[in-house]
Amino acid sequence: MARGILAAVWGWAGQAKIQDPEASAEAVRVYRILPETQAALAGHGIPALELALAAMLLAGLRTRLAAGLSATLLAAFLAAIAQAWARGLSIDCGCFGQGGGVDASDTHYLQDILRDVGLLLLSAWLLKRPASGFSLDPATP
Numbered sequence: 001m002a003r004g005i006l007a008a009v010w011g012w013a014g015q016a017k018i019q020d021p022e023a024s025a026e027a028v029r030v031y032r033i034l035p036e037t038q039a040a041l042a043g044h045g046i047p048a049l050e051l052a053l054a055a056m057l058l059a060g061l062r063t064r065l066a067a068g069l070s071a072t073l074l075a076a077f078l079a080a081i082a083q084a085w086a087r088g089l090s091i092d093c094g095c096f097g098q099g100g101g102v103d104a105s106d107t108h109y110l111q112d113i114l115r116d117v118g119l120l121l122l123s124a125w126l127l128k129r130p131a132s133g134f135s136l137d138p139a140t141p
Contacts, residue, residue: 014050027094060135
């Protein structure tokens with residue numbers, strides 16, 4: 001179940017972003033963490049990584065590796081959202097496409113953080129227990 005939930009979330013996020021790479025790059029820029037060239041690269045690369053994670057998790061292929069990458073990406077997203085909140089930036093996280101500047105009353109930092117913590121817990125669960133049904137990974141004894 002954890003694999004399916006994470007695969008669906010990563011697939012949704014990656015698909016939403018990959019359709020508009022410039023908007024994805026802008027969603028990274030508004031966090032004001034990376035220099036312009038790195039923000040553009042991240043904005044274009046993150047959707048591909050998210051889709052690769054979705055495919056690996058859905059297939060149950062290298063599940064522990066996918067869970068580790070998922071946890072790492074979620075930890076980075078959590079840090080980015082928390083610093084934006086702490087710095088008083090008024091942005092949409094861009095987690096599912098179309099991020100960018102928003103009115104201060106339209107920010108959802110706490111909800112974004114709680115969602116990502118929940119997904120991080122699912123990733124941690126898969127790190128500890130990667131074996132599951134309908135998986136291309138070999139069964140563990």
